[in-house]
Amino acid sequence: MSRTIRGLDAEQRRAERREQLLDAALKLFAANGYLATSIEQICTTAYIGTKSFYELFTSREECYVAVLRRTSDRLEAQMLEAARQATGNERQEAPRLLATFVHALVDDPQVTRVTFGMASGISESVERERRANRRWAAGFLEQLWDVYDGPPADELRTVRHGVAIGLVGGMFDLISDWLLDADLTNQQQIEALIDDLTTFYITVRRGLTR
Numbered sequence: 645m646s647r648t649i650r651g652l653d654a655e656q657r658r659a660e661r662r663e664q665l666l667d668a669a670l671k672l673f674a675a676n677g678y679l680a681t682s683i684e685q686i687c688t689t690a691y692i693g694t695k696s697f698y699e700l701f702t703s704r705e706e707c708y709v710a711v712l713r714r715t716s717d718r719l720e721a722q723m724l725e726a727a728r729q730a731t732g733n734e735r736q737e738a739p740r741l742l743a744t745f746v747h748a749l750v751d752d753p754q755v756t757r758v759t760f761g762m763a764s765g766i767s768e769s770v771e772r773e774r775r776a777n778r779r780w781a782a783g784f785l786e787q788l789w790d791v792y793d794g795p796p797a798d799e800l801r802t803v804r805h806g807v808a809i810g811l812v813g814g815m816f817d818l819i820s821d822w823l824l825d826a827d828l829t830n831q832q833q834i835e836a837l838i839d840d841l842t843t844f845y846i847t848v849r850r851g852l853t854r
Contacts, residue, residue, distance in 0.1 A: 662700050664690040666714055669707050674754035678708060678762050708766065709773050715755055716777045719748045723784060734792045734849070739842045741788075746838050749819065753828050760820050778816070782808035811848045815841055 668690035672681040683704050687694050701707040726744040730737045750756050785808045790796075796804050822837050 658700070661690075661692055661696050662710075664692055665697060665700060665707065666711055668692075669711050670754050670758060673708065673711065673762065674757040678704075678766055683707075705767055705769060709770055711758060712770070712773050712777070715759060716773075716780070719745070720780060720784075722748050727784070727788065734788070735846070738845055739838065742841045742845065743838050745815075746819070746834060746841065750823075750826075750828055750834060750837075756823065756828065760816075760823055778809065778812050781812040785811065807848065807851075811845065814844060814848070818844060 665686060669681070669686045672685055672689060676685075681704070683694060683697055686704075686707065687697050697707075701710065722744055723741070726741055730741070749759060782805065786804060789804065789808075795801075818841060819837065822833075822840075826833055826837075828834075
């Protein structure tokens, strides 16, 4: 049996160290950028030795992907819970779901910077993670559309998937463009972004349902 320290067994301590490293990595990547952040800096900020780092991650890149994945997991959980609570029609629920999406991404400036400010172009594995996140978001939309429209005919499902991928990409581009001049503490600006995303979403959906 593993030894218990501070009431935690070995696996729990390992999980705790991992969270500490991810918290430190998020802070440093947001403040300094990916290229200017070293493994040694992450370990120093987390008060964890490099040996423990390499027991959890093989490289800085793998740690960065884990930061992105943790952010995505939290966002997905929030979106699924928001969808579960939906009671109105699509026109009523779309602004609420989009507000959940936006606040999950912009309420913490560190998350915003790491997600939008540097993820593109780092490596193939990071790009795969970004694409996996967009595919999940597209799948989420397709499930919603199945609820509101009913499942499409087999020959239209590929078309619907393509529209969902394009819609998600467009929404991320709108957020990225908004961030160039945004004040993340200004709630009016955030509400304006949600309104713009809602308008874009409704416009695309009108074309899909015709």
